Amino acid sequence: MKHLKTLLPLAFAATLLPGAAIAQLAPGPKVVIQAVTQATPTLPQYTRVDQPILRDGLAKASNGRIEVVLSTWPERNVSGPEVLRLVRSGQIDISTSPLTTVSGDVPILDGIDLAGLSTDIHKARRIADGMMPLANKELQRLGIKLVATFPFTAQMFYCRKPINSLNDLKGLRIRTNGPSTSDLLKGIGAQPVSIAFGEVYTALERGTLDCSVSGASAGSSANWAEVSSHLYSLPLSWSVAGYFVNLAWWEKLDPGVRALMEKTFADVQNAQWALGLEANTDGIACNVGRNADCKIHKPVRKPMVENKPQAEAIQTVHQQLTESVLPGWFKRCGDKCLAAYKEVIAPVTGIPYTPR
Incomplete structure (x- = not known):
């Protein structure tokens, strides 16, 4: 590699x-x-x-x-x-x-792409x-x-208001794309919501969702920029x-x-x-109106504001990985996944895990 x-x-x-x-x-x-x-x-x-x-x-x-x-x-x-x-x-x-x-x-398939990994x-x-x-x-x-x-592309936050840190997500209703993302959001105090991808546009438009997690590419293709104003470009998975x-x-x-x-x-x-x-890279550019760099997807009619994550956000994500995401995965998967994390995944991430 x-x-x-x-x-x-x-x-x-x-x-x-x-x-x-x-x-x-x-x-x-x-x-x-x-x-x-x-x-x-x-x-x-x-x-x-x-x-x-x-x-x-x-x-x-x-x-x-x-x-x-x-x-x-x-x-x-x-x-x-x-x-x-x-x-x-x-x-x-x-x-x-x-x-x-x-x-x-x-x-065990979840372990390849856990939120925060x-x-x-x-x-x-x-x-x-x-x-x-x-x-x-x-x-x-x-x-x-x-x-x-x-x-596909990094799973990030499409929100109806500015998000400058993970603390800003506390209490918000956020559509998730899987169990590990739900575990991470619960860990930071957000409210994960499970709805179909095709229903997200209307939910954001009506305000029944505050944010939705999806890819830079998928959200751009689904025109979520029309119903959300801020892209918090923190890659969860x-x-x-x-x-x-x-x-x-x-x-x-x-x-x-x-x-x-x-x-x-x-x-x-x-x-x-x-x-x-x-x-x-292209999906983010298209969402936020950098049209010169938007070559794969279509430019949006109403550009979003990109809120870039700070270093402490990555630290918080790694903390939630060990405190919320990994315990949830091990509960669903068992000892073989704990062994897989220690032997295969942790040497790559550099994030150790010790069962409590």
């Missing part, structure tokens, strides 16, 4: 070069793969990575032997938890979903890489394999997601086909992590 900040953009660029595809696959029977990835067809994760690398790259590298029939959730009329069930049943071969969305059955995307990548073998040990019993991870495959299908693939797909998923993973970094 040395020099990751430099390598991520380079990796992303390399995967998009025409000659960077992959070694050619030997002739053989045609392989048709059903893949359902991403929540909307306009996401850059879909248009900039899944289509050119997963779909088109595999077709080119295999001389047409591999055909990926690629769809998004709405095109197949499914949502996050459902796509994983479809993979498990063998109705589709590949899917993506945010890890927190599918962690109910596999709580990684305010830095490069540490988030190292944690995801380190946790993948442990996650797959748990997923194996469901007949599923995690073959790649990727972030990165909405890390995964590419999942049906394990029985994966293991039955021709070895050459599987090797080519492993290489492709490595390229996809590198490209997605690089895009996460780029889209995060």
Whole structure:
């Protein structure tokens, strides 16, 4: 992971070069793969990575032997938890979903992207890489394999009033994106609220929510700048997601086909992590009216004011990680997650944990 900040953009660029595809696959029977990835067809994760690398790259590298029939959730009329069930049943071969969305059955997945764990995307990548073998040990019993991870953008606060510190969030009603975020907000005295993403705009507009936690990219795309005035750009987590495959299908693939797909998923993973970094900077710029730096998303009509976090906010987040978030995760997940934190995660974060 040395020099990751430099390598991520380079990796992303390399995967998009025409000659960077992959070694050619030997002739053989045609392989048709059903893949359902991403929540909307306009996401850059879909248009900039899944289509050119997963779909088109595999077709080119295999001389047409591999055909990926690629769809998004709405095109197949499914949502996050459902796509994983479809993979498990063998109705589709590949899917993506945010890890927190599918962690109910596999709580160890939450440990890859706990609120307060990684305010830095490069540490988030190292944690995801380190946790993948442990996650797959748990997923194996469901007949599923995690073959790649990727972030969306930093989860931050869209608020109806200025937020200059975490103290300003006390007592506020804040929409959360998962159990660990709820635990962290409770720890600082806020009131976590669980409502669907599509209902947030109206709730902010009417004032039934004071703030909502979501990505710099997602909030921009959902036009939350129209109903919230201040962006408190403290990264709580990165909405890390995964590419999942049906394990029985994966293991039955021709070895050459599987090797080519492993290489492709490595390229996809590198490209997605690089895009996460780029889209995060872009999403903030678009939300706050820095239109010259807004190139992936659309500029908002009513720019927000960015309230940047101070150093003490990061310290408070780390304190809440150990006091509120980790105990909640260990309660949901058990001793194996305590061991995973000590052996895999803590060496990356540098934040120790001692059970009380």
